[in-house]
Amino acid sequence: MGRACGSDLASSKLDAMPQRIETLVMHDSSTPVLGDMEKGGSVVLTSVDRLVAAARSNSLWPLTFGLACCAIEMMSTVASRFDLARFGSEAFRATPRQADVMIIAGRLSKKMAPVLRQIYDQMPEPKWVISMGACASSGGVYNNYAIVQGADQVVPVDVYVPGCPPSPDALIFAVMKLQEKLRTRKVTSISQIGLSELLLPREKDEEVLA
Amino acid sequence: MSVEFFRDIAKPVVSGFGITAKRLKHRKVTVMYPEVKREQYPRTRWRHVLKRYDNGLEKCIGCSLCAGACPARCIYVEAAENTDEERYSAGERYAVRYEINMIRCIFCGYCQDACPTGAIVLQKDFELADYKRESFIYTKERLLEPLPQVV
Numbered sequence: 001m002g003r004a005c006g007s008d009l010a011s012s013k014l015d016a017m018p019q020r021i022e023t024l025v026m027h028d029s030s031t032p033v034l035g036d037m038e039k040g041g042s043v044v045l046t047s048v049d050r051l052v053a054a055a056r057s058n059s060l061w062p063l064t065f066g067l068a069c070c071a072i073e074m075m076s077t078v079a080s081r082f083d084l085a086r087f088g089s090e091a092f093r094a095t096p097r098q099a100d101v102m103i104i105a106g107r108l109s110k111k112m113a114p115v116l117r118q119i120y121d122q123m124p125e126p127k128w129v130i131s132m133g134a135c136a137s138s139g140g141v142y143n144n145y146a147i148v149q150g151a152d153q154v155v156p157v158d159v160y161v162p163g164c165p166p167s168p169d170a171l172i173f174a175v176m177k178l179q180e181k182l183r184t185r186k187v188t189s190i191s192q193i194g195l196s197e198l199l200l201p202r203e204k205d206e207e208v209l210a
Numbered sequence: 211m212s213v214e215f216f217r218d219i220a221k222p223v224v225s226g227f228g229i230t231a232k233r234l235k236h237r238k239v240t241v242m243y244p245e246v247k248r249e250q251y252p253r254t255r256w257r258h259v260l261k262r263y264d265n266g267l268e269k270c271i272g273c274s275l276c277a278g279a280c281p282a283r284c285i286y287v288e289a290a291e292n293t294d295e296e297r298y299s300a301g302e303r304y305a306v307r308y309e310i311n312m313i314r315c316i317f318c319g320y321c322q323d324a325c326p327t328g329a330i331v332l333q334k335d336f337e338l339a340d341y342k343r344e345s346f347i348y349t350k351e352r353l354l355e356p357l358p359q360v361v
Contacts, residue, residue: 083240134282138313138343141282152343161339162346163256164316172243174339181341 050183056100056126057179058088063099063123065116068106070133070165082168087175096122101178102155103171107135108148120155128182130174131157134164255319255332258310260354263300268354269329270308271301276321276330284314285321301327305350312338313346 062084066074078084078092093099096119108116120129131151134140137160139149151157158181161174241248261269272289288307298304321330330353340346 080239081241082243086240086242134314134316137346138311140314141316143283150343159339159341160313160343160346162313162315163336163338164318166339167336169241169243169248170336170339173337176244177339177341 049185053182053185057182060087060089060101060128060175060178061091061093061099062089062130063096063102063119064092064094064105065102065119066105067108067112068133068135070105070136073165073168074103074105074132074171077168077171082172084172084175087172087179089175096120097124099123100126101128101130101175103130103132104136104151104155104157105132105165107133107140107142108151108154109146110148113148113154116151117154128158128178129155130159130161130171130178132161132171132174133166134162137162140164250334250336254334254336255317255322257312257333257335257338258315258321258348258353259331259333260308260350261329261331262355262358264358266357267297268299268304269327270305270325271299271327271329272303272305272308273326275324275326279320279324280315281318281320282311282314282316284311285309286311308350308353310348310353311346312348313343 064071064074076082078090084090089101091098096102100123102120102123104116120127129151131137135142135147136151137157139147143149148154159174159178161170163170166174263269272287274287274289277283277285277287286307286309287305289303290306292298292302292304317332319332322332338346
């Protein structure tokens, strides 16, 4: 009896855990370009969105996801010579709960992919991903069985940065591109602003926490 | 006002802020990037450019040596014969298609070393980040230098 109970508990725990990624999607799953949507929207909606977008884009807190040598350049981006703090991104968080943008820095092995996905799922909405370097973006020279050929097969990537590794300036340029993406998007409904995620608890979060 | 106050509180505070005051005079190291771009090192390798001769002919002869030298296998070259009516390059052949997958490229510069005519050159434009993976396939039109201005 007790043994049966235990196995039930274990199986429910397994259900709550994010499933291991078995199959990898072969197409590019980057988010659609919002710039070519038609202009429009009410005055209130657009001004609220502009305010929210300004607040968000000027305080993008990155999540450190240093996987390889790109992480060294990521560190020097925050250091005094390049100073990512000028863009509101000085607070690198080691916890997904307090981060807005995940910087995948380095080659993503297939063993690391489920971990990356779990960390991504634990980040609160709204969230963005910068794929830094050739390996994270496409696999780079590591076209082999061990490396995921592009982090966009695991998480949706917003900005890709080529380079091996990208220089700190190139990463800052990518952060600027992401800020531009946040500022120039067009909203047509209140739900697109994404404030409801802050106010209402998500079912998904509860599942993960349980 | 005891001796302990000066020894344990006042003196450490003054000496601590003394370090701050010393650093205030220090040279500022931050490069204000979007406004000021730092000088790149002479051998910095970033975005590729396909060069032309002064008379406007392409230097690339479509030999695919760059594609062979590329460790990331990110270059694709398709060659075709030049004819007298349609002449693109100085050699016998020219590249009909020349594509570089910029996101797979590791900017090692082996293509530049392998090129017999000096057609492909890695220059210092590092602002390559983009939103979509498709936009990183740099075609010949994007890579080729603009035609020299006829005076």
